[in-house]
Amino acid sequence: MPAPQCASCHAARAALRRPRSGQALCGACFCTAFEAEVLHTVLAGRLLPPGAVVAVGASGGKDSTVLAHVLRELAPRLGVSLRLVAVDEGISGYRDAALAAVRRQAARWDLPLTVVAYADLFGGWTMDAVARSTAGSGRSRACCTFCGVLRRRALEEGARLVGATHIVTGHNADDMAETVLMNFLRGDAGRLARGGGLGSRGEGGALPRCRPLQLASQKEVVLYAHFRRLDYFSEECVYAPEAFRGHARHLLKLLEAARPSAALDLVHSAERLALAPAARPPPPGACSRCGALASRALCQACALLDGLQRGRPRLAIGKGGGARDEEGPPPPPPSDPGSAPGPADGECGAACKERCE
């Protein structure tokens, strides 16, 4: 059965159907529409003012590749200049290949690229070293917890190195939908209160961040990359199967089968969540060690690194009672089972314990 005509230009044969609306469009019109939508998001949300120096968090994956490509197309209209910042977490077998893709892209697009490595920034701690350090206690390695916090820190550092005024990341609607599901399942009221917008304005000296692709669904991002013939790295991180986000991702896939607009419905829900003032995070101050944005005495990155250095990697994970803020006694030997806080400990405090089944 021949494909229908493009619903936009009525000239070419349609090459795809848009997942969102079922419209039949040719490749060129779809890409134009996609770019127009991203431009609209940036303008309507006032995300990138003219004259901004924008650091694009480039991982080599499809989202950041599409983001960089689209922003490069739109840069003249927006009046911004772009810099690529790639983060090397030190995951062997994964990150090196991804970085190679980023380097190719930088060369093709003629954009300046800066690579910041965990090993340089965080005193030799690569993700592989973190994984080795947290392994062996019988519980999961919490790699994504470490990587997420440290990567945001690294991006900030990289952006400052290149003199950027804004940071953009390639999170799409599906990512945001998974995040809100995950935060509800984990009971993370603080993150729920913080999330929902298109980015953060940048408080306390941190650079403003935004997510121009937040209203584009993942399928459309992939379609765009396909029609623009973009070269990206598509393998999954080595540590991804352990993450809790996998549950949320699986749930989202099921929901999208039942209702195609599920991702955007969840994004709408996230935008409109109203949490009690007590649940919201406290107003941010500065980390006592590195000066970055922090809601406690130490920023999360410093706290995690502190735990790693002391041989107690889970120190800063969970609501452990204030130990992270002190210098504390030397850690007990790792063979002592009492050192690793288990689920039955008072790590959470009485309120949780009462309710746990």
Add this chain to the structure above:
Amino acid sequence: MCQVGEDYGDPAPEGPPPPRPGRELKCVKCSEGLPVVVIRAGDAFCRDCFRAFYIHKFRAVLGKNRLIFPGEKVLLAWSGGPSSSSMVWQVLEGLSRDSAKRLRFVPGVVYVDGTCPVVSTRRLRRVAPRTWPYPILGSPVVMIPFCLHLEGAACGQSREDRAKTLSDVKRILQTLGFPWHVVTLEEVFALPPSVLRCSAPEPVGTVGTYKVAVDSFLQQQHTLEAEGVGDSPSSAQGEAQPSQPCTQDPQDLAEPPPAAQTEALSRLFDSVKTLTAKEELLQTLRTHLILHVARTHGYSKVMTGDSCTRLAIKLMTSLALGRGAFLAWDTGFSDERHGDVVVVRPMREHTLKEVAFYNRLFAVPSVFTPAIDTKAPEKASIHRLMEGFLLRLQAQFPSTVSTVYRTSEKLVKAPRDGCASGPRCLLCMCSLDVDTADSATAFGAQTQDFSQMQPPTPLAEAGAPTVPCRSAEVGRAPNCCQGTRPCRREDSRARVIKQLCYGCRVNMKDVPSLDPLPPYILAEAQLRSQRLSPEIQEYLLENSDDKAHTSGSGAWGPPEQEGKDGQTVCDCINKNIFN
């Protein structure tokens, strides 16, 4: 087990559980009795302590919130399922206690008979609708542990089955001694449009007023007892009512509702395309019906039997349906969106497991009715999906449900921007959460379309089968068809859609035509839209279709393609690409 910061790679804590001495185990509370049930992890209760714990939780929830004043008329919404049966039983027990601890409100019970012959999913179409397997109740006690969807409409019940259910229901209701009302779902076709209006609430008392009210009530009781009226007047009040049930709504039980209404109801549900939208519509209609009953008979509170597990599932489902703005109303203890009638959820701290054990141990009568999604496949609706997902996750991480429930307690009933008073949704009666001005949102992204470079010609629209004469663009006056086809139908649809919140709009996308809807909805929509522009009404000429349109109205574009479940990211787009 703290959720935030906890790691989810492990399904269970490490190491073997501590050895449990079998015979020496005693109830954790009284340390004397032999435990019969284990609640939570490792808490074994004996029968009496479990009963005390269960009843205490019920009373504590009511007492903590102090919303139900003494002498108030409260309607108990009973669906026949385990949670609401347990709730009704608790109220019954609470009224029969000694005077100090007696519950002080005046209850009534409503049962919505929603057993209409509906064939909901494609799978069920293969089953002959009139021979739906129906479990025969041999005894008054029906024990169904972990049953979740037992409320409301059934599919394909024959008239005989329906009459049998009703007689069982009536038998149980008569033993209660409260005034009871049985309404059929078909009565939605007779509802007045005033049901959808938020009446002014009665002056709400603060804590101080509550204490004053309680004290004066107790004083009144003592005075009356001293005068020798007999037993406390509240029980006399309660017992005066049983004479009513005999005369109450006899026509409901004598004959089934008119066939035309049943026909109309099944036509309505058949026209809805997805099970998700059907369930939501059913829930909405049932709420309106119960609201109407409450208002007619002077009840100021309605109690529903939502348990902790059910509320956690409802929260996640509402999130996925786009109702994030209204979670506090949908899952909180009290729901005041209707104004004069407040919906209260006293069972919200009881898990379904506790309810099932209690009903089993203390022989609480309940009635099983198949629901609209009984035996539907798991992927059929978002409600089913979420239920399956949460229960599976709960098996892996036992604190999932309680964590979600705890998070729901942190939600507040305030819109994020702070403007509370505004137009209300036609169906769910919450303040509208769509802002047509702000287009950098999920709603804005779905209502704008940047792929249309020029206005569509009628030829381009010929391919869209279910959209008679509506352009894909929203916000531009439809200049398609140029009057070759009437636009009145789209007018009324656009008018209704404009008055709905985001979640209800998404549901309405699955309802291709608004005609089968009960007339009160369409009438109220008409009234509201006319109220919006009283000044210009006199200047509008009849048959001026163009002028009736306003920007930003109308449903979204052509119906979406059903997304297929792809395994990898690249697979998922292959279906979108033409070869």
